[in-house]
Amino acid sequence: MNRTQKVATLFLLSALVGAVTSAYVGSVIVLRRMPPKPLGQIAVAGIALVALAFLALTVFFLVKRQSRAEPESDERDSIIRGKAAMVSLCGSWLLLAIVLLALGLALGQTGSVPVYLLTVILWGVAQITLAVYGVTALVQYGRGGDNA
Amino acid sequence: MHDSRISNRIRRLRFDHGEMTQQELADKVGVTRQTIIAIEAGKYAPSLPLAFRIARAFHTSVEAVFQYPDGATTPDADKPDS
Numbered sequence A: 001m002n003r004t005q006k007v008a009t010l011f012l013l014s015a016l017v018g019a020v021t022s023a024y025v026g027s028v029i030v031l032r033r034m035p036p037k038p039l040g041q042i043a044v045a046g047i048a049l050v051a052l053a054f055l056a057l058t059v060f061f062l063v064k065r066q067s068r069a070e071p072e073s074d075e076r077d078s079i080i081r082g083k084a085a086m087v088s089l090c091g092s093w094l095l096l097a098i099v100l101l102a103l104g105l106a107l108g109q110t111g112s113v114p115v116y117l118l119t120v121i122l123w124g125v126a127q128i129t130l131a132v133y134g135v136t137a138l139v140q141y142g143r144g145g146d147n148a
Numbered sequence B: 001m002h003d004s005r006i007s008n009r010i011r012r013l014r015f016d017h018g019e020m021t022q023q024e025l026a027d028k029v030g031v032t033r034q035t036i037i038a039i040e041a042g043k044y045a046p047s048l049p050l051a052f053r054i055a056r057a058f059h060t061s062v063e064a065v066f067q068y069p070d071g072a073t074t075p076d077a078d079k080p081d082s
Helices: A003-031 A037-063 A075-107 A116-142 B010-016 B022-029 B033-040 B048-057
Strands: none
Touching: A003 A037, A003 A075, A003 A116, A075 A116, A075 B033, B010 B022, B010 B033, B022 B033, B022 B048
C-alpha cells in the first residue's frame, strides 16, 4: 500500500469515525440529555480510545514504507489523486447546492433555521467529501487506476 | 493515455534479468510496486518517460518492452466497422 492509498484509507476511516461521533453527539443533542450513566461513560471512553488508536495507527501507517527506494508517489498516483479530488469536490459542491436548495424550497423566503444548522451541514458535507475521496481513490487502485 | 491495447513483456524481461522482483524494478525506475503491477497487467499505460526508464532498466528499446497493434493509428482505427 503506497502513500496515496494510505491517505485514502485514512480519509475513509476519518469519515466513519466522524459519522459515529456525529451520531453520538447528535443523539445527545436530540435527546437533550446525556445517555444513562454507564452507557454514557462507556461511550465517551470508547470514543476517546478510538481517537487515540486512530492517531497511533495514522502515524504508523504513514511512516511505514515497503522499500527505502520507493517514492512516496508516482505519475499514476498523481492521476488517481487528481481524479479523486475532482470527483469529491464536484460531489461536495453538488451536495451542498442540493441541501441548500432543498432547505430554501422547504422553508420558503421567510423561513428561518437555527444558526448551528449551517455548521452541521458543512460538517456533514466535509465528512462525505472525505469518504468520496477515499472510496474514489481506492476503487481506482482496485481497478488498476482505470488506466488513467 | 487510456489504451489497454498496449501489451508488454515486462514479466518475461524481469525473469530474464535474474528474476528481478517487481519491487526491484519499481525502485530502479522510481515508481511504486503497485504501478509496476498495473503496467504488467495491462491496466495502466505508462507515460513516455516512464516507458523509456523501464526499457533502460532492461537495457533494451521501448518497442522491445511495449507493443502496439500494427495499423492502429487512431484510437478507433482497429475497431470493426458498424
